[in-house]
Amino acid sequence: MLELDEKFFGRFGVEYTPNQIIFCEFEPGYEFYFIQKGKVKITKIINDREKTIDVLTAGDVFGEMAILEEEPRSASAIAVDNVRVLKFHRDNFDTLLQGNPQLAYKLLLIFSKRIYDAKRRLMILLLEEPAVKVMDVLIMLAEQNPQYDFEGEVTLYTTAAQVASWAGMAEADAQKELTHLTRVDKIDLYEDRIVVKNIRDFQRVITSRRKNLYS
Amino acid sequence: MASGFQGGIITRGYKSGSIIYFENDKSEYIYILKSGRVLLTYTKIDTGEEVKEEVRQGEFFGVKSALGKYPREETAQTIGETTVLVLNMADFERMILRNVNVVRKMLRVFSNQLRRLGKTVRTVLGETDNVNPDVELFRIGEHYFKAGDFNKATYAFKKYMEYYPNTDYSKLAMDRIKTISSGGGYTSPASAKAPKEDDLSDFSMDEDSDDVFSFDDKPALKKETKPDFSFDSEPDNPSLASELSSEMDDFLSDDNTLDDFGDFDFDGGSSAKSEPTLKERFEVGFSSFKMDNYKDALTVFSEIINEGVPGKPHDLKIYIDAYFYSGVSYFKLKNYKEAMNHLGEIIKKYSDSERMKESLLYVGDIFAAASQKEKAITYYNKVANASPKDSLNSKAFDKIRTLQKS
Incomplete structure (x- = not known):
């Protein structure tokens, strides 16, 4: 990547200052970006609040949906600190690929991961009971960290608000389910993290619910 | 095989x-x-x-x-x-x-799958696909405009003008841009004076957690003006200098630029007055706070705090809220030292205010975050036993039970 960066910065490099918009939700978009330096947050305005969906750092790509699609941006990208990016117009994509196949490989990795994340989220959303959805969100978060030992306690750095957003439910409802799980001693709930006592328990519940879903 | x-x-x-x-x-x-x-x-x-x-x-x-x-x-x-x-x-x-062609083909397949999945997810969530991007783009601008985040608002309105020059809101978008560029409205001072990230994140819990979290010893605080936390000490007036930002003043007196505010009511909520009151200024900070934009919120709250204790009882309530939400903002930013300073101020000086119980609860949370379980429980207990009883009492009980199990 470094080789690519140095060679291309003169032509494609752009810099942003903290809190500056790189692109805005619903704006037509024809470019995609590689972060060279700094942090970029991906946000959406939901119910008149700015929600941060993701924070990206050097080496990450964003705006990549514009490469192959005609849709307006589905989220905003905002510089968190001083940000340096390479900005490519999709018309240059083929040329860029020819010259930089490693970029293509990187995009394949990104797409693979995003497809899985979207599928996994859909699996959660398709569950019916809120309690079960919340459990499956916790499983998903645990899965994202391959070094976790599922036999022991698992600490997830997340909040009720984030769980709610994954589960597609109101924060108060997610909070209610999490409080219940605390009461029955399945999890410990903290301001910034959730400790799951036995994630295997949750997995058993979800597996059986999922079987019933289709039968 | x-x-x-x-x-x-x-x-x-x-x-x-x-x-x-x-x-x-x-x-x-x-x-x-x-x-x-x-x-x-x-x-x-x-x-x-x-x-x-x-x-x-x-x-x-x-x-x-x-x-x-x-x-x-x-x-x-x-x-x-x-x-x-x-x-x-x-x-x-x-x-x-x-073989880049293979990659291109794969990317196309993946991109299609991703789009189909996105569509299914939106359907399951009940989100409609029938949105007009132009109206939505304008709405984004409005959101930032009302939140006082004028740089972002300008960006969205300019993009709106660029892509949808002859549509429903183009005149209004133009007006908004003019209003902002002429310094209209009261600006969120945030963008100008946001605290440096370093100030907020350099606090290390391991190094000096003793100093910070002990209520009995003299806390090692950077500034002498900050209160310490010994409850038996004499309450003193905040010796914080009352320095009103002069730029702010200039903005506030410049009411002829505010004409454009009132003529459009996108969702019925835009309040447009020429002289923002303390309450309105607080609301600007509070809307940043609600959007998890704690740094911008802190900039506004600290301006209010720095102006000193207001005379009117109603303004005093806002002043206390500024302290309280500063404390919570610092807590969210994991700057526990400052969180403690601000919440401690309420506990010390405004123990009869509405924010007292919540402040105690947060102080408990700070100790919990610092793994000082016993102190956390002490504070949760204060809340749990305080009357009149409300949802905070049971919340405190829950927190105690959770801590005792860990």
Whole structure:
């Protein structure tokens, strides 16, 4: 990547200052970006609040949906600190690929991961009971960290608000389910993290619910 | 099963009916079908329906799960004698680097899948796809405009003008841009004076948590003006200098630029007055706070705090709220030292205010975050036993129980 960066910065490099918009939700978009330096947050305005969906750092790509699609941006990208990016117009994509196949490989990795994340989220959303959805969100978060030992306690750095957003439910409802799980001693709930006592328990519940879903 | 090498890449032969991998297996191998037949069987997640798909000769399979490092989503089984090439990720990378067309084709397939998935997710969530991007773009501008985040608002309005120059809101978007550029409205001072990230994040809990979290010892605070936390000490007036920002004043007196505010009411909420009161200024900070934009919120709150204790009782309530929400903002930013300073101020000086119980609860949370369990429980207990009883009492009880279990 470094080789690519140095060679291309003169032509494609752009810099942003903290809190500056790189692109805005619903704006037509024809470019995609590689972060060279700094942090970029991906946000959406939901119910008149700015929600941060993701924070990206050097080496990450964003705006990549514009490469192959005609849709307006589905989220905003905002510089968190001083940000340096390479900005490519999709018309240059083929040329860029020819010259930089490693970029293509990187995009394949990104797409693979995003497809899985979207599928996994859909699996959660398709569950019916809120309690079960919340459990499956916790499983998903645990899965994202391959070094976790599922036999022991698992600490997830997340909040009720984030769980709610994954589960597609109101924060108060997610909070209610999490409080219940605390009461029955399945999890410990903290301001910034959730400790799951036995994630295997949750997995058993979800597996059986999922079987019933289709039968 | 027979294995052999071919230019570093393994060739593997399977008998008919062999399983190459099962659904849910974890593996980093990617396959290319060389000869024979391979059938992929997977379950559609939205219908539970079983789908079978045959791999064509020369095609890759097992790519996404290997690259994304997640479990296999399908079972791959051979039909008849079959030979496959087995690649690890490095082999795969080397191979595709020589053949960009393959990558382009894969990207197209992946992109399609992603779009279809996104659509299904939105349907399940009940979000409609029938939005007008122009109206929505304008709304984004309005959101930032009302939140006082004028740089972002200007960006959105300018893009609106660029892409949708002759649509419903173009005049209004133009007006907004003019209002902002002429310094209209009261600006969120945030963008000008946001605290440096370093100030907020350099606090290390391990190094000086004793100093910060002990209520009995003299806390080692940077500024003398900050209160300490010994409850028995004499309450003193905040010796914080009352320095009103002069730029702010200039803005506030400049009411002729505010004309454009009132003529449009997008969702009925835009309040437009020429002289922002303390309450209105607080609301600007509070709306940043609600959007989890704690740094901007802190800039506004600290301006209010720095102006000193207001005379009117109603303003005093806002002043206390500014202290309280500063404390909470610092807590959210994990700057526990400052969180403690601000919440401690309420506990010390405004113990009869409405924010007292919540402040105690947060102080408990600060100690909990610092793994000082006993102190945390002490504070939660204060809340749990305080009357009149409300939801905070039971929240405190819950927190005590959680802590006692850990």
